[in-house]
Amino acid sequence: MSLSTASPPPSLEDECLHHDSDSYNVNDDDTSFGVVSLDEEGFPSQVPLEDASPNESEKSTFAADFYRCGSDWSSLLSPEVHKQRDPARDSISSGKKLKQANLFQIWGFKRNVDVGSVEVEPNQGGYCDEVGEGSVSSERKIVKPGNWGSILRDKGKVVENPKSSTKRKSFSGENRVTRSCPFYKKMPGTNFTVDAFRYGCVEECSAYFLSHFHADHYGGLSKKWSHGPIYCSPLTGRLVQMCLYVNPSYIFPLEFDTEYVIEGTKVTLIDANHCPGAALIHFELPNGQCYLHTGDFRACKLMQGYNLFVNKRVNVLYLDTTYCNPKYKFPFKEDVLNYVVKITKNHLKMHPRTLVVVGAYSIGKECVYLAISKALGVKIYANASRRRILLAYGSPDYSDRLCTNGNNTLLHVLPMSSLRIETLKEYLKTYKEQFTSVLAFRPTGWTFSEKIGNDLELIRPVSRGNITTYVFEARQDSSYCECW
C-alpha cells in the first residue's frame, strides 16, 4: 500500500475550526495552541516535514504526526492515554480511546466548544451567486471543461457576493465561526476540491469534484448551488440533478476511463466499485505528479490492472478508510450474495407465503435484491422515488425487474429505517392477503463481532413471531487486505 497522504476518518470533517485567511486560528481566549500556519500545500504545520531532523521529529506538528502515524492511529494518542493502556490486554480493537476529537487536540487544534452557530462564509473574491441561470448551459458538453472560469469572467461580474456582506455585518466579530474547507479536500497544485460542497464558495476553487452520490459526500449541494462547476460521473450527475435539483448547467459529467483535460490537469474517473456511479478520481498535473482520490471504494483485483496504475506511479494517494487494519476482513461480495439467496430459498421452502424485504439507503446495496430477484425469478417492488433513481441507472437489470405494485411480487425494497420489527409488522398487515410472514435483510456496513465478519455461517437471525431479520455485512468499501 502506498499511503502518502490520507484523509482522516470522515467524521473529522464535522470538526469545526476557526478559520482566518491562511491560518488555522484557535480561540482568542485560549492561546495555548497558538496559531498554526499552513504550508503551501495547505497542511497546517509549523515545521516543514522534510526539514524535521530526527530530534525534531518528536515535535508534534500536524504533518509530522500525520505521516508518523501510518495506519496505526494509536501513535497519535496522548502520553497519558498511553500510560493507561495495558499492553497485554490491549489489542488494536480496544479503540475507544482513539476518538477523533483527541487527534485534533494532539494536532494542536482546539475544537470550538460552542458550535451552536456555524456559518458558511462564501469567498468574496470569487464569483459566487453571480452566474445567472443558463449562462453556461451551452457549455454542457464536455469538450474543454476548463472553460468555466472564462465563461464567468466574460460576464464581467466578479463582484462581491451581496449575501456575504450582509452576513458579515450581522457578525459581531468575536462570535464569528467559519467552516472552512479542510486541506485534504483540496488537490495541491490545482484549483480543485473533492467532495467539498458544504463550505460555501471555496476560495480559489474553480472545479468541484463529486466522488459519488451519498449524503455525507454531496452535503451542501442543492438547487441553490452556484459556486462553480461540478465534475462527476454521468450517473452521479443525473442523480444530483434529479434528486437535489442542482441547475444542470453546473453539472459536467465525465465518462469513466476517459481522460479529460481540465485547467491543464488530466483527469480520469475510474469505477470505484462502491455504489452506482461512484468514482476514483485520478489527477495528472502538468508537472507530471499523479494524485489519486479514492472517495469511498472497494478495491478489487481488476483495479490493479488499470493502465493508469500499471504504467504510472501515483505520487499522492488520498485514501479515506476506516478499516485500514488487518483485523478487518470482510466476506467477498459473491459469498454474501450466495448466502442471502440460500437463506431466502430455505425460508421460502418452510414458509411459502413469505414477504422478502431488503433494506437500502437511497443508492447502494442494489446487488442484494438484484441477486434475489435473479435467483428466484421474481420482480422487485420499490416505491416511486426509488424506482425513479433505479431507472436513472439506465440498466435493463432494473427496468425489466421493477414493479409498481407491492402485491405483484414477494421481493420488496424498503428504506433502512423501516427494517425495525414493529415497522415490518405494520408493513406485513398491508399485504396480509398474500403474505403471512416477513424475511428481512438489513445490509449493514458494520458488525460488532470480528468473527462474524469472517464467517457468514455464524450469522444468527433475530425472530419475533412471523418476522425474521438478518443483519449482515455488505460493505461497499475496502478491508485492509484489499488496499494495495
Added chain:
DNA sequence: GCGATCAGTT
C-alpha cells in the same frame, strides 16, 4: 417558511 445544520437512529 425555508434552507442549513445538528442530534438522534439503525
Added chain:
DNA sequence: CACAACTGATCGC
C-alpha cells in the same frame, strides 16, 4: 460497543 448513511428536530434568517 461503533460505522455509514440517513432522518427528523431545531435554529437562524
